[in-house]
Amino acid sequence: MAERSTAAVDVADNSGEKPLAAKADKATADGTAEPQETADTTPGEDAPDEESKKKATEPAAAPELHSGHKLARRYRLEECVTRLDGFSSWRAVDEKLRRAVGVHLLPADHSRARSVLAAARSSALLGDPRFVQVLDAVEEGDLVYVVHEWLPDATEITALLNSGPLESHDAYQLVNQVSQAMAAAHREGLSHLRLTPSAVLRTSSGQYRIRGLAVNAALRGITSDTPQRTDTEAIGALLYASLTQRWPYETDAYGLAGLPKGVGLIPPDQVRAGVNRGLAEIAMRALANDGATASRQEPPCTTPDELAKAVAAMPRIRPPEPAYTPPPEYQRTTYQQGTYGRPATGPRATPPHPVAAPPPPLQGRTGKALKWAVSALLIAALGLGSWQLADKLLEHQGKGSGNTGTDQTNNGNNNGNHQQHPLQPLSIKDAAEYYPDGKAQHPGDVGNTYDDDSSTYWRTYSFKGGPQLAPFKQGVGIVYDLGSAKDVSAASIGLRYPGNETAISLYATASLSSSASLSSMKKITSTTTSGTTARFKADKPVNTRYVLVWITAMPDSPGDQYSGAGYKQAITDVKFSG
Numbered sequence: 001m002a003e004r005s006t007a008a009v010d011v012a013d014n015s016g017e018k019p020l021a022a023k024a025d026k027a028t029a030d031g032t033a034e035p036q037e038t039a040d041t042t043p044g045e046d047a048p049d050e051e052s053k054k055k056a057t058e059p060a061a062a063p064e065l066h067s068g069h070k071l072a073r074r075y076r077l078e079e080c081v082t083r084l085d086g087f088s089s090w091r092a093v094d095e096k097l098r099r100a101v102g103v104h105l106l107p108a109d110h111s112r113a114r115s116v117l118a119a120a121r122s123s124a125l126l127g128d129p130r131f132v133q134v135l136d137a138v139e140e141g142d143l144v145y146v147v148h149e150w151l152p153d154a155t156e157i158t159a160l161l162n163s164g165p166l167e168s169h170d171a172y173q174l175v176n177q178v179s180q181a182m183a184a185a186h187r188e189g190l191s192h193l194r195l196t197p198s199a200v201l202r203t204s205s206g207q208y209r210i211r212g213l214a215v216n217a218a219l220r221g222i223t224s225d226t227p228q229r230t231d232t233e234a235i236g237a238l239l240y241a242s243l244t245q246r247w248p249y250e251t252d253a254y255g256l257a258g259l260p261k262g263v264g265l266i267p268p269d270q271v272r273a274g275v276n277r278g279l280a281e282i283a284m285r286a287l288a289n290d291g292a293t294a295s296r297q298e299p300p301c302t303t304p305d306e307l308a309k310a311v312a313a314m315p316r317i318r319p320p321e322p323a324y325t326p327p328p329e330y331q332r333t334t335y336q337q338g339t340y341g342r343p344a345t346g347p348r349a350t351p352p353h354p355v356a357a358p359p360p361p362l363q364g365r366t367g368k369a370l371k372w373a374v375s376a377l378l379i380a381a382l383g384l385g386s387w388q389l390a391d392k393l394l395e396h397q398g399k400g401s402g403n404t405g406t407d408q409t410n411n412g413n414n415n416g417n418h419q420q421h422p423l424q425p426l427s428i429k430d431a432a433e434y435y436p437d438g439k440a441q442h443p444g445d446v447g448n449t450y451d452d453d454s455s456t457y458w459r460t461y462s463f464k465g466g467p468q469l470a471p472f473k474q475g476v477g478i479v480y481d482l483g484s485a486k487d488v489s490a491a492s493i494g495l496r497y498p499g500n501e502t503a504i505s506l507y508a509t510a511s512l513s514s515s516a517s518l519s520s521m522k523k524i525t526s527t528t529t530s531g532t533t534a535r536f537k538a539d540k541p542v543n544t545r546y547v548l549v550w551i552t553a554m555p556d557s558p559g560d561q562y563s564g565a566g567y568k569q570a571i572t573d574v575k576f577s578g
Helices: 050-057 113-126 157-162 168-187 215-220 227-244 277-287 304-313 364-402 405-413 443-450
Strands: 075-084 087-094 099-107 134-140 143-149 200-202 208-210 430-434 476-495 502-509 522-529 533-553 570-577
Touching: 075 099, 099 113, 099 215, 113 134, 113 143, 113 215, 157 200, 157 227, 168 200, 168 208, 168 227, 168 277, 168 304, 227 277, 227 304, 277 304, 430 443, 443 476, 443 570, 476 502, 522 533, 533 570
Parallel strands: none
Antiparallel strands: 075 087, 087 099, 099 143, 134 143, 200 208, 430 476, 476 533, 476 570, 502 522, 502 533
8 A cells, every 4th residue: 555645636626615716606517626725814913804805815707708698709608617716618619610619718807817828829839639629719808718629529537437447448548548648748848737537538439638738727726846747646546546436535536436544545456356457556656656656666657758658568458359249049939839749848827728639640542642742733833933934034135135235234244243332421520630740730620621611621831842742741631530430432522722733642540540650551542633622433442440631742822811822732621432
């Protein structure tokens, strides 16, 4: 067992005490209420009057807005999900791009307004698809608001843990993806400081997305002298909770029961049977501090980068095999269930009326003659039917001998093969920008390429050399998720800039990863165009769930309001069929 401080992870919002500014307001949707500290009066000094005390401790009032209010004549507020400590968070609709977004609102004179804007702008510059992206940060009149992505198909870890602990494979993916993402953020000088189960979301494709990078802490005024240590311990707490469905502290939090008081930190495999030993040790190494060590005396992980390397060094955990569902038991018919000629195997209900015995089979020469006569009649009927069928077929072929060449090709050359079915459109469920060199273009705009609106688009930066991007850059692209494995046969991609020339290839890949090697993917087809539409037709269908659209050459285009002149391209609409 290990003893350690709980200062790095905030659990006060579930400890039973309500924050002063939130006592009369709705609780936050993500369980992120913060306690307010009040200083005691020094003995011997006069206590301030009630009016002075109220002015000193009361935060700036949250803006009095309502559903239907519009910001910048674009963002329509729909539902308030958080109202706390002078700020509020809303689910809203971006009426220009016709998509759901999230909005944080606070007064411009709020003490944290400047720090919130700075945090939002720093987070937006990261451009990492593993984080929920900040789309806008604006000071407008007496309001400051931050707009971010809204993921309707994603589920909070808090909700997942309500039904029980995660499978070992899911917990492994959680700590692996979150630790790598936070390591990348800290390399850019960004920290979270508020990494709770409600701040991590799992999408329908199995990816984990982190929301509130830097912004959640700025909204609540949270700071830390050791930000890497704070975020690492928070990841350890997430892993511990996902393995045991218990919060690794004595206080209950986020709908999870805490550990028994006075016993310290118990290894996860001692809290719940069947916990993966490697993941249990990783959780202990991330949580251990103040001199505590993990069960095998391994050194504690003090940064997300160290934690990510420790996870990478452990054996990979495979997903569980799908449960085998046996086919339904064969039900015998009533006749087969009879007991004629067999002893009864169980109690039988007494029939209400006596059942007549079956008639005896035909005996002697008469019975045999009757059987042969019936058999002969059946054979004759079968022969007559076969002859009539063959005659009809020959007659049909004779009539068809004078048909056109097209009909002859369909009837004669297909040799009985089934006719090809018309292609069906394949719906796109999700997408992520692909940038194996680590230099993204505009990952927050990939949703514009499949929103059925040709006026919105995802664009690249302008390049000085072209039309081929190599050797400066191998290419740019987007990976699309079709929801499940589909046969991809064709595609149509709308482009914004015409000119000579745009070169695009389609690849089948294994995931939405932005850094997977191109050599590990299977090429479906490719094309070049000088117009605004690129059409693809594969030689044969390729079964895949994820499709990469990879651009390797772009036309020389003039400057516009968003970018300067140069070799560039933008995708307006992507449609797959199969």
